[in-house]
Amino acid sequence: xxxxxxxxxxxxxxxxxxxxxxxxxxxxxxxxxxxxxxxxxxxxxxxxxxxxxxxxxxxxxxxxxxxxxxxxxxxxxxxxxxxxxxxxxxxxxxxxxxxxxxxxxxxxxxxxxxxxxxxxxxxxxxxxxxxxxxxxxxxxxxxxxxxxxxxxxxxxxxxxxxxxxxxxxxxxxxxxxxxxxxxxxxxxxxxxxxxxxxxxxxxxxxxxxxxxxxxxxxxxxxxxxxxxxxxxxxxxxxxxxxxxxxxxxxxxxxxxxxxxxxxxxxxxxxxxxxxxxxxxxxxxxxxxxxxxxxxxxxxxxxxxxxxxxxxxxxxxxxxxxxxxxxxxxxxxxxxxxxxxxxxxxxxxxxxxxxxxxxxxxxxxxxxxxxxxxxxxxxxxxxxxxxxxxxxxxxxxxxxxxxxxxxxxxx
Amino acid sequence: xxxxxxxxxxxxxxxxxxxxxxxxxxxxxxxxxxxxxxxxxxxxxxxxxxxxxxxxxxxxxxxxxxxxxxxxxxxxxxxxxxxxxxxxxxxxxxxxxxxxxxxxxxxxxxxxxxxxxxxxxxxxxxxxxxxxxxxxxxxxxxxxxxxxxxxxxxxxxxxxxxxxxxxxxxxxxxxxxxxxxxxxxxxxxxxxxxxxxxxxxxxxxxxxxxxxxxxxxxxxxx
Numbered sequence: 001x002x003x004x005x006x007x008x009x010x011x012x013x014x015x016x017x018x019x020x021x022x023x024x025x026x027x028x029x030x031x032x033x034x035x036x037x038x039x040x041x042x043x044x045x046x047x048x049x050x051x052x053x054x055x056x057x058x059x060x061x062x063x064x065x066x067x068x069x070x071x072x073x074x075x076x077x078x079x080x081x082x083x084x085x086x087x088x089x090x091x092x093x094x095x096x097x098x099x100x101x102x103x104x105x106x107x108x109x110x111x112x113x114x115x116x117x118x119x120x121x122x123x124x125x126x127x128x129x130x131x132x133x134x135x136x137x138x139x140x141x142x143x144x145x146x147x148x149x150x151x152x153x154x155x156x157x158x159x160x161x162x163x164x165x166x167x168x169x170x171x172x173x174x175x176x177x178x179x180x181x182x183x184x185x186x187x188x189x190x191x192x193x194x195x196x197x198x199x200x201x202x203x204x205x206x207x208x209x210x211x212x213x214x215x216x217x218x219x220x221x222x223x224x225x226x227x228x229x230x231x232x233x234x235x236x237x238x239x240x241x242x243x244x245x246x247x248x249x250x251x252x253x254x255x256x257x258x259x260x261x262x263x264x265x266x267x268x269x270x271x272x273x274x275x276x277x278x279x280x281x282x283x284x285x286x287x288x289x290x291x292x293x294x295x296x297x298x299x300x301x302x303x304x305x306x307x308x309x310x311x312x313x314x315x316x317x318x319x320x321x322x323x324x325x326x327x328x329x330x331x332x333x334x335x336x337x338x339x340x341x342x343x344x345x346x347x348x349x350x351x352x353x354x355x356x357x358x359x360x361x362x363x364x365x366x367x368x369x370x371x372x373x374x375x376x377x378x379x380x381x382x383x384x385x386x387x388x389x390x391x392x393x394x395x396x397x398x399x400x401x402x403x404x405x406x407x408x409x410x
Numbered sequence: 411x412x413x414x415x416x417x418x419x420x421x422x423x424x425x426x427x428x429x430x431x432x433x434x435x436x437x438x439x440x441x442x443x444x445x446x447x448x449x450x451x452x453x454x455x456x457x458x459x460x461x462x463x464x465x466x467x468x469x470x471x472x473x474x475x476x477x478x479x480x481x482x483x484x485x486x487x488x489x490x491x492x493x494x495x496x497x498x499x500x501x502x503x504x505x506x507x508x509x510x511x512x513x514x515x516x517x518x519x520x521x522x523x524x525x526x527x528x529x530x531x532x533x534x535x536x537x538x539x540x541x542x543x544x545x546x547x548x549x550x551x552x553x554x555x556x557x558x559x560x561x562x563x564x565x566x567x568x569x570x571x572x573x574x575x576x577x578x579x580x581x582x583x584x585x586x587x588x589x590x591x592x593x594x595x596x597x598x599x600x601x602x603x604x605x606x607x608x609x610x611x612x613x614x615x616x617x618x619x620x621x622x623x624x625x626x627x628x629x630x631x632x
Contacts, residue, residue, distance in 0.1 A: 013507060013508065017507040018505075273592045317503070318505055320503075321503045321505065322516070322520070323464070323488065323491075324462070324464060324491065324497045324499075324503075325491070325492070325497070325516060325517055325519070325561075326488055326489065326490075326491040326492020326493070326495075326519055326521060327492075327518035327519075327520045328484075328485050328488040328489065328490060328520070328603075329484065329485065329488070329494075330485075331520060404459055404464050404465055407464075407499070407503070
């Protein structure tokens with residue numbers, strides 16, 4: 001037996017002598033650590049899922065909508081103002097550096113009829129760049145091509161919900177859809193992306209913007225430019241986002257002839273900004289969950305202290321004997337501290353395993369979880385810390401016992 | 411080896427002061443066997459605790475191997491206990507959760523020695539090598555006290571202190587204990603100081619100190 005092992009083996013003796021009591025103490029820590037790991041993994045998993053959904057849109061996306069945010073952050077007439085135009089989009093594409101693609105779009109809700117079925121969906125007029133900017137894939141057929149756009153072809157790419165509503169069990173490619181007074185033929189079906197913060201393309205019908213302008217709605221500004229609902233832009237490098245936003249702002253302000261002190265009549269949101277906000281929110285949520293679980297870890301720690309205090313009283317005579325045999329205060333001190341650290345560390349390790357299993361069960365039931373190494377390291381070191389912190393007082397009390405009184409203790 | 415000069419010890423019990431030792435002077439040579447006798451409350455155990463560095467005197471000086479012990483810190487006192495002193499108690503004071511062998515090993519632990527062969531050898535001195543794996547509860551009183559002797563002697567300390575070692579034993583086991591203490595004393599040439607009620611045990615020693623009301627009242631050399 002090596003010398004440095006002695007506190008460990010003494011601690012083990014202490015734990016082994018009181019099996020039931022030690023296991024119950026460990027259980028308190030196990031529950032605390034498992035709760036921390038499970039709740040934090042749920043928090044992390046959920047935010048990772050939200051972020052990946054946002055990022056599937058393209059993390060270097062910048063979205064321009066007409067109208068301004070009001071002071072209180074309430075969107076005032078954003079999207080309804082008619083001052084963002086196709087020509088603005090063209091100017092951005094030509095004049096702003098680091099912009100890889102510009103996708104102006106306009107949308108309108110329309111009743112769609114195909115065969116005997118009908119549904120209500122939003123019809124979005126897009127340019128071919130729309131596919132790249134929004135990271136869209138087609139499961140069948142193809143996306144709108146530049147020549148479709150130029151010819152204002154009567155073609156459409158439909159979302160999966162629209163496909164299911166209108167063409168369940170039928171191959172949709174080449175089928176006709178009536179919208180308003182015109183008829184378009186389906187040339188492609190989009191892969192489902194689920195709901196996202198930017199709206200879903202699942203229940204949309206995409207047509208060339210030129211087609212939309214000719215058939216459903218055609219709005220012009222007083223200067224004769226073509227009104228669009230939004231312009232989405234991808235930036236070549238996420239780091240350039242802020243510069244690009246600034247450049248677009250000054251470009252649009254000069255195009256819209258805004259006076260120096262006037263508020264912007266458009267709103268620019270970069271995806272990076274959105275990701276930042278969401279990350280911040282989800283971190284707050286994760287930390288809140290962790291803090292709640294931390295309370296049970298704290299209660300477990302108090303359990304360790306309680307047991308160690310009982311143990312010191314119960315082993316007063318043993319402490320006296322050890323002191324008579326020449327144990328110094330630090331020997332006794334380290335014996336009890338090692339014992340409480342041992343209890344809480346084993347609780348911590350078992351708790352990690354339990355928390356890991358529980359979060360797997362939770363994730364198999366559909367809630368995303370993410371057990372990351374830093375949570376494990378945190379939980380284990382907090383549990384050792386708790387053992388040391390809550391073992392400190394009992395260990396001091398044991399070390400300071402007077403040997404003669406301790407030997408006399410019955 | 412041991413020199414006590416005008417040692418007094420006062421315990422404070424609530425508001426009353428209890429004078430347990432009042433001016434004790436005592437010299438014990440290296441290799442001597444000394445019995446301390448006296449009625450209960452005469453201060454026998456207190457003297458033994460002072461000699462054993464478990465306690466410090468209220469006044470007076472105590473020299474152990476020329477070192478003035480009453481000036482040392484608690485840590486230094488613990489070190490002296492670990493290196494130089496082997497204790498034997500009336501109530502054996504073995505740790506119930508440990509085997510006989512582990513109890514003997516504990517006697518060396520704080521001296522920084524970990525050697526189970528040596529512990530086994532010490533059990534052999536007291537004739538208990540075949541009970542090494544037994545817990546104290548599985549041993550008779552006499553056997554437990556022999557384990558305690560092995561524990562006290564395993565690190566071969568120069569000073570053995572025994573506080574009524576036969577007090578909890580029947581007379582036959584008591585005799586065995588005293589004779590093994592004396593035999594091991596002769597073999598290892600340690601200094602043995604023993605507090606006892608029992609005149610027969612005391613007469614195995616070279617010198618008997620009689621204590622009454624915290625003072626030495628008589629000394630016999632045998």
